[in-house]
Amino acid sequence: MKLQVRLFFLALIVALLAAVVGLRVRNDAREAQVSQPTGTPLAGGTP
Amino acid sequence: MKRFEPLLYGAxxxxxxxxxxxxxxxxxxxxxxxxxxxxxxxxxLSNPQVKLQLVDLRAYDDDNYLDAHVPGSVPMPDCSIENAPPAARDRIYPYVQTVLIAGDGQEAAVERCRGQFMNARVLAGGMTAWSDALLPEDVGDYSPPKNSAGGGCL
Structure with missing residues (x-):
């Protein structure tokens, strides 16, 4: 396999890995937000 | 080893x-x-690329929807289509990305509505939070958007 092709696949894998890790970190943070509500009620009123 | 390299990358x-x-x-x-x-x-709402339906679950009376509502929001009191004014009844779409706007003590209606819409989110704090943030409001009866105006919310 040529070096350029190999580098292309490696770059693709790194980009995919970065996307997966980024999305996972973001989802984990949002999940923590869902399970620990900030106290803001859904429908007006006093928190 | 070289033979399996493409397979490894693929896997x-x-x-x-x-x-x-x-x-x-x-x-x-x-x-x-x-x-x-x-x-x-x-x-x-300011982003023209985003298509959103706003559904206001508060009562359609002088103290609630008619007093102030988010521009473009469709009234559907207590998440019941029968309670909606006739002009709004055919303007509520279950398959569109929806934001629910509720009033005090309407948690039950919000939960009911979540099941009625495919993709529904809730405005935290309801209309009170919108007013407190000093964002634009409309008053009076619901009027469906004119087709020539593009049908936007704001």
Missing amino acids: VMAVLLVALIAEGRRSAALDGKLALNAKELYGL
């Missing part, structure tokens, strides 16, 4: 793609659970 990419799809699904599921705050909703 790693397949695993990463599956993980990416799973995280994407998880992200979409979390979208529905998280409430939007007033500023976030305003930001979405």
Whole structure:
């Protein structure tokens, strides 16, 4: 396999890995937000 | 070893793609659970690329919807289509991305409505939060958007 092709696949894998890790970190943070509500009620009123 | 190299790359990419799809699904599921705050909703409404339906669950009376409502919101009191004014009844679409706007003590209606719409989020703090953020409001009866005006919310 040529070096350029190999580098292309490696770059693709790194980009995919970065996307997966980024999305996972973001989802984990949002999940923590869902399970620990900030106290803001859904429908007006006093928190 | 060289023979298996393309296979190895393919396998790693397949695993990463599956993980990416799973995280994407998880992200979409979390979208529905998280409430939007007033500023976030305003930001979405200001973006012409985003198509949103706003459904106001408060009573259609002088103290609630008629007094002040988010521009473009469709009244559907207590999440019941029978309670909606006739002009609004054919303007409520269950398959469109929806934001629910509620009043005090309407948690039950919000939960009921979540089941009626495919993709529904809630405005955190309801209309009170929108008014407190000093964002634009409309008053008076619901009037369907004119087709020539583009049908936008704001």
